[in-house]
Amino acid sequence: MTPIRCLAVTSEIYPIIKTGGLADVAGAMPIALKAHDVDTRSLVPGYPDVIKTLASASVVLRLPDFFGGSVRILAGTCGDLEVLAVDAPHLFYRHGNPYTAPDGRDWPDNGMRFAALSLIAARIGQGAIPSFVPDIIHAHDWQAGLTPAYLHYTNQPRPGTVLTIHNMAYQGQFAAEMLSAFNLPPESFSIHGVEYYGAIGFLKAGVQFADRITTVSSTYAKEIQSDEGGMGLAGLLRERSGVLSGIINGIDTTVWSPETDPHIACGYNATNLTFRTVNKPALQRRFNLDPDPDAMLLGVISRLSWQKGLDLLLECIPTILDQGIQLALLGTGDANLQERFLAAAHAHPGRISAVIGYDEGLAHLIQAGSDALVVPSRFEPCGLTQLCALRYGSIPIVARVGGLEDTVVDIDDAGDDEGVGTGVKFAPGFSDHLAAALRRTNQAFQDKSQWRRLQLNGMSTNVSWDRRAGEYAALYRDILAARQQ
Numbered sequence: 070m071t072p073i074r075c076l077a078v079t080s081e082i083y084p085i086i087k088t089g090g091l092a093d094v095a096g097a098m099p100i101a102l103k104a105h106d107v108d109t110r111s112l113v114p115g116y117p118d119v120i121k122t123l124a125s126a127s128v129v130l131r132l133p134d135f136f137g138g139s140v141r142i143l144a145g146t147c148g149d150l151e152v153l154a155v156d157a158p159h160l161f162y163r164h165g166n167p168y169t170a171p172d173g174r175d176w177p178d179n180g181m182r183f184a185a186l187s188l189i190a191a192r193i194g195q196g197a198i199p200s201f202v203p204d205i206i207h208a209h210d211w212q213a214g215l216t217p218a219y220l221h222y223t224n225q226p227r228p229g230t231v232l233t234i235h236n237m238a239y240q241g242q243f244a245a246e247m248l249s250a251f252n253l254p255p256e257s258f259s260i261h262g263v264e265y266y267g268a269i270g271f272l273k274a275g276v277q278f279a280d281r282i283t284t285v286s287s288t289y290a291k292e293i294q295s296d297e298g299g300m301g302l303a304g305l306l307r308e309r310s311g312v313l314s315g316i317i318n319g320i321d322t323t324v325w326s327p328e329t330d331p332h333i334a335c336g337y338n339a340t341n342l343t344f345r346t347v348n349k350p351a352l353q354r355r356f357n358l359d360p361d362p363d364a365m366l367l368g369v370i371s372r373l374s375w376q377k378g379l380d381l382l383l384e385c386i387p388t389i390l391d392q393g394i395q396l397a398l399l400g401t402g403d404a405n406l407q408e409r410f411l412a413a414a415h416a417h418p419g420r421i422s423a424v425i426g427y428d429e430g431l432a433h434l435i436q437a438g439s440d441a442l443v444v445p446s447r448f449e450p451c452g453l454t455q456l457c458a459l460r461y462g463s464i465p466i467v468a469r470v471g472g473l474e475d476t477v478v479d480i481d482d483a484g485d486d487e488g489v490g491t492g493v494k495f496a497p498g499f500s501d502h503l504a505a506a507l508r509r510t511n512q513a514f515q516d517k518s519q520w521r522r523l524q525l526n527g528m529s530t531n532v533s534w535d536r537r538a539g540e541y542a543a544l545y546r547d548i549l550a551a552r553q554q
């Protein structure tokens with residue numbers, strides 16, 4: 070196979086900077102792609118953590134006057150990842166969340182910041198770093214969405230382009246007046262260009278101009294072509310449906326490995342699952358829950374936002390209590406949801422507990438110590454926590470949407486085939502459906518041999534990147550073949 074050089078453009082990358090699933094994907098995919106002869110460099114903004122990680126990097130490009138300051142592109146590594154960092158202190162050297170100021174609001178210059186990232190990607194695509202001229206640029210989400218547009222309007226030889234949509238809810242819209250500041254030509258402001266409902270749409274631009282568009286599950290690829298799921302872009306996505314496909318995410322099975330996980334109380338695998346039971350009391354202790362081995366312990370690891378449907382779980386607290394279930398929630402986000410979970414924990418000590426914050430290690434302990442993991446999302450492009458749950462022997466209880474639909478097999482849908490069911494699913498958006506799913510799961514939990522079978526089915530599900538990376542590599546090769554015709 071001819072090797073492919075790919076420039077991945079991403080606003081976050083695990084293990085350096087992460088706010089959600091995008092970072093996990095961006096951190097794992099390049100490594101898995103190596104086995105498919107794809108050599109990836111990841112272009113990321115030079116946030117303080119990135120600059121610190123690349124301390125001994127070399128400068129491969131200088132742009133003395135770029136978007137209001139001086140920019141250097143640094144090349145270095147982070148473990149097995151090859152990273153190109155945009156060292157632009159005026160744009161990116163800000164501590165904390167990559168998108169929001171300490172007051173929780175978006176940085177007012179986010180448009181400039183991510184236009185700069187995208188324009189640099191386009192320049193690299195056109196040969197600005199002679200030692201690495203990519204065949205493919207893989208742009209992730211709205212932050213990289215302008216890249217295919219810049220390549221389109223400069224009218225020079227260009228690499229093939231892929232846009233991956235990780236979440237339709239974040240589209241990056243900025244005022245039309247910013248067009249020239251973004252270095253976009255006047256003619257780009259049209260319905261067939263970057264214009265989007267009178268503004269400049271970064272994700273829209275990517276959808277308009279990328280050679281291929283992917284999203285992170287087949288079901289989500291269909292959902293975003295509906296008016297509701299498309300959130301304004303359904304029409305264009307339907308127009309471009311011939312180049313749109315879904316490729317399900319994997320997880321990094323070295324980071325998420327119950328056998329070697331340093332964050333859990335006791336390692337285990339499918340052949341010595343009894344060791345797993347040591348993690349439940351550890352989790353109960355960590356969350357101040359009653360040391361009750363017989364209560365089904367429900368875990369949640371999530372951003373607290375409307376998308377994730379956790380308000381529905383709050384409505385199910387009577388069911389949780391009636392059924393003798395325990396709840397351990399780790400999450401951060403919406404202040405109202407945070408308060409409501411803390412209040413529920415306060416009202417029901419020993420049964421319900423919430424840790425508000427972001428804690429990678431604790432997320433691992435929840436996967437290992439919980440009996441079931443609930444993901445009640447209203448929409449979910451792929452979802453990663455249910456994949457981790459499958460691998461860790463925690464039974465996923467998920468809404469039938471997006472990637473949740475594609476990655477979990479309901480025990481009742483599995484029919485007589487005992488080797489198939491891996492979890493429990495329910496219709497999204499309604500707390501009574503979720504409550505019924507909790508009751509159904511608790512019933513299965515009482516049957517220890519059925520439960521064990523479910524756990525083992527989940528643990529033998531392939532959630533790794535290997536096969537998925539093959540699909541991306543095949544996509545890249547298709548693009549290159551089509552461009553040679």
Ligand code: ADP
Nearest residue numbers: 089090371372400426427428429432452453454
């Ligand atoms: P999204 O990207 O929409 O937030 P995903 O399920 O795709 O949702 O990915 C979420 C990732 O972030 C998972 O790796 C999950 O373990 C992690 N995560 C989410 N919230 C927290 C938290 N509060 N603490 C630690 N990890 C979290």
